[in-house]
Amino acid sequence: MKDLVEITTKYQPAYIERCLSSMAGLHEFSVTFYQDVGELYGTLTRLRNVERNPTGFSTDDAPILGLLVRISKLVKEVVKYYKIDNAEIISALERPMIEASIVATYLMFNGPDAVTDYRKCSYKDRLRILRDSESGSRFFETKAGKRLLAAVREKMRLEGLTKDDFATQKKNGWKLQGKNFRTIFSEIEHDDLYAVTYGVMSESIHGSWNESMDWGLVRNNDGTFSAFTDYHPADIRFMAPILNFTTRPFRMWLERIDAYDENIRGTMDWIERVNTRLFCTFDSLYAGEYDSKRE
Template sequence: MADLALMGIGLNIVSRLGSPTMEEIAQVLKKYDEEYIRQHFVDVPSINAFALSFFKDVADIYDAITRVRNIERNPKGFDVDDAPILGLLVKIWKLLKEVLKYYEQNNAELIGVLERPLIEAAVVATYLMQSDKSVVEDYRKCSYKDRLRILRDLESGSRFFESKAGKRLLASVREKMSNEKLTVQDFDEQKKNRWKLSGKSFYEIFAQVEHVDLYACTYGMMSESIHGSWNESIDFCLSRNADGTYSTFPFFQPADVRFVSPTLRFTNKPFRLWLRRIEADDPNLVQALDWIERVNTAIFLRFDEAYDN
């Protein structure tokens, strides 16, 4: 059985927490003593139930970390070099919380839909924090590809911009560019790189910050060359008959640990890097992230032991 002793650090962390955010995390962790974990590591149903509770607590810890701030470094908020990363971290915990709603509904199919942008956010956030500020600027500018097209459509006389919806959209684009002091002439580098971050495909970025061998069995199968692929239909939407024909499969695939646990392999890293970046890597917060990794690994290993196909 997975080493449960590795997970009994919650109470030690609790005794050393001080700030409101840390107390919030302490309340999440305090129930995880070894006895509680042992009671829920019995069989597949109990492991799945325990995992759901744990995953929810992880999402709450991520949520809390995005509200951590070193007031000497950032007395109010975060500047335009940090804010794009913070936005991705918030996206991670929001998507994770949404994923867990479908976990509760035993619907693995829609978990797969939501985990694709979740992994994207985690990998890109990690890449940005392992790069210099020019890459963060490039990331911001790459998001204006279709917004610049909107401005070109306006110049070409599109009647859409005479409508209320068109005027609202145009005002939004202009306001964002004004806030960042950008003009339509500021995107030569992005055009040259065909609007790819650092001129790289997501596969190249993934391979750089994670490991290329992980791509195919995680994000690769979620993404594929054509979204909504044939293999995806075979897995979720069709059943194969004995004569080789196909019929509708009207049910959702049940959810279990395997549909969430591997994703945490990607999400913990950017939160760890963020705390270091904003000079708020309190040992207690770092220990909480260490704890998430250990418990997540133990859950997956124990599920694998208990699962009988």
């Protein structure tokens, strides 16, 4: 666990107190912290108990690991845009981060049947590709079509699946165990959180009117709208809440693979404590100085 120690030792009390005394210092500190969280998450995805998993992970575990890798990569991407003060792109990346966190947690709570169903649900449009090919679509006579068809067939071959193995998924409308994401979210988190987090990100129409008003337009004094082509500045409000979704699936994963020791537990506790303190510090210092887009 050398990587964990090297990352966390820089956070000495004097450094923390200096940075958290001003908004500029808070931003400086938070950039470093969220960069380190991304690196820590990447390290955790590479951990394994060699007695349980001498080489890698089976299809009972690999779907969960894939979601955690997605989270770690998205955290790293989000930090890049946080550094350059671009809240709009962060908002676009938050949605898949929440999806990965919630689904990974759901799979670990619900066992092998849920993992199998999750894997199979991902083949909905790949089966459509097979049907289109069999119906004589000319696209599959092209090089691009042949490559796509070969990739679908190879994946199904590796998983031992045929086109007749998806009766349950078809019956459930290709939803994970017949549940939409709102239902899954509500089982994992407090339902009240949905509207103020994932709900406003997804909405019933993606790329909605409210999204345009938030990011791409500015209201004029006469009630008309004009293009807002700059990017909105980013602050801790775009980072701290989203990180709250990500620590639990990593904890559960490490427990699942028998790789959760006291050092890791302490590190995960530390991430949660620092993240909470960053948000509370921002809240105490904030005076509306970042909300000037519509002035």
